[in-house]
Amino acid sequence: MERKEISKSVLKRLPGYLSYLKSIPHGSVSHISATALANALGMGEVQVRKDLALVSSGGRPKIGYPLETLIDDIEQFLGYDNTTDAVLIGAGKLGQALLGYSGFATYGLNILAAFDIAPSSEPGEDKKPIYHISELASFCRTHKVLMGIITVPGEHAQEVCDQLIACGIKAIWTFAPTHLDVPPHILVQYENMATSLAVLSMHLQAQIKEKK
Secondary structure: OOOOOOOHHHHHHHHHHHHHHHHOOOOOOOEEOHHHHHHHHOOOHHHHHHHHHHHOOOOEOOOEEEHHHHHHHHHHHHOOOOOEEEEEEOOOHHHHHHHOOHHHHHHOEEEEEEEEOOOOOOOOOOOOOEEEHHHHHHHHHHHOOOEEEEOOOHHHHHHHHHHHHHOOOOEEEEOOOOOOOOOOOOEEEEOOHHHHHHHHHHHHHHHHHHHO
């Protein structure tokens, strides 16, 4: 299917669709409709139908999408079938946890190595190497890495971001609680834990009020 222009909001919804579709017991259903998917996720049917139409042409009226085909279409659209190599900066507790998480392979992400100003002499939990930050530039050039993951404290995030960009990195996934100043061609995805906690808290408070 020809790749279409797609908004960031749609890109953020697609992994949710994929997660639900892959949770359906194997062999229990052969097809799924946009209506069924929307109901399962508590979303609007029109929105789900539009999103699926952007990534798959396999839908049929009154039949829906072949389940396995839809899963493949979403994975291909998101690039999960093409492993993306990345480097991680900041080998503290969070960095070590991400370095040792094997589930990233499901989403096509392969963290090659971590870098830190004071690297441990031991490799990460999954035996991936941890190097001194001074080796970052040569490593990125050698391995042609285009994605960087930032897990350093907020006060050091911009400096690390600048280093990554100087090394040729084009996309940054940051867990640092601060805004990064980057050129227009650099993609940045923020993982703001405070924002996520606030959203959860608000939903929880709303549910509690409804039950009173």
